[in-house]
Amino acid sequence: MAATPQHGEPPQEEGHRQEEASAVYARTDRTVPSRDRERAAYDRESVHAILDEGYVCHLGFLRDGAPVVLPTLYGRIGERLYVHGSTGSRPLRTAGRADDGMPVCLTVTHVDGLVLARSGFHHSINYRSVVVHGTARPVTGEKERRTALDAIVDQVVPGRAADCRPADAKELAATAVLSLDLAEVSAKVRTGDPNDEPEDLALPYWSGIVPVAPVYGAPQPSGDLRPGIPLPGYLVNF
């Protein structure tokens, strides 16, 4: 069930260390919520599934002591996440300057439904989220950098990285890649009907769930796409 953790070493470079992996992430003070604890999960399978269903995260970091939250793409390889950006962008510059890495919080959220209770108080949403606390570090080895960039592309469309032009030297030099190990991490999931108070069940208000999910439309070729290039297999019925 659990993937092999690779803390502190680049994946696929020094071979696969066959450590005994725990099926769950260790709980820490930061990953145990102060309430709704029954919604929290720490097993790798749940965490990986939520991460693998997404490709946009919200990355939190500090700038001049204040929090900044930016949406960005990510990729996962085993127990390590990667984000990337221009070497000129703020979070990447900040992380690159920091010898000890940059404290970050990386959050991925899927919204599954609107929860309409009889009371305003119990309105909510059904969702699945993963929150990763840790230290983002610049990835410097070219092999891991390339593997990470492929993982980010494949996170968006699985199979795509092998079907496009890889980064050339100039592009690689202009791209900063940060890694963040999955160590201090938890999932949080809400499912099911509204949690109405028993005494509210007789109220005359409709109550229930409005499901929501991202839907992908038919791929739209670029205006300058060369004639005769078919839609790739990984985009058919995407």
Next chain:
Amino acid sequence: MAATPQHGEPPQEEGHRQEEASAVYARTDRTVPSRDRERAAYDRESVHAILDEGYVCHLGFLRDGAPVVLPTLYGRIGERLYVHGSTGSRPLRTAGRADDGMPVCLTVTHVDGLVLARSGFHHSINYRSVVVHGTARPVTGEKERRTALDAIVDQVVPGRAADCRPADAKELAATAVLSLDLAEVSAKVRTGDPNDEPEDLALPYWSGIVPVAPVYGAPQPSGDLRPGIPLPGYLVNF
């Protein structure tokens, strides 16, 4: 075009101050991105439209000096955003303790498409996001607290707040509400085709956009919904 700003005063409590509102938010060092500046927008109309299309934000704050990013619901009234939570939850407790409020960054992101370029480097997503920097402050007046809670419910389903039971005294006491003024704020928008390099146009790779949008399914009544309660008008064709 622009709404009336209400910095520093609760909306709908002291009447509507008819200030001359600028159509744009003032740029600051934090809201001008270090790159892709052409994607940034500062006009209130664009910012409000992006905020109003969403209901889940990612709220960044500090805990013990490290960033934390959590998904949460929000509501907008004029130039003020509101978030809420249990008085026992961490960000709300933290803000409640801070006399000067809590530095936060609140980000709302809509993903509109996957951008598949001929090169891995130019892969991206089409998106619209708003990033708000500022100080979250506990809302203490009952009238503003109720108005804020209604706004959060109506942000999820417009019209719903008037069609459910309002918070009772006990629920209100258990709920913390934070406000965040729209002052230091920017939008960022990417649209259109991949930005391929001219020399890549001859490559044999498919290139284009995969559109994506949230789709809402048919409302599912609670298992314990009283018979005879029809689907409310605001949910028909939601």
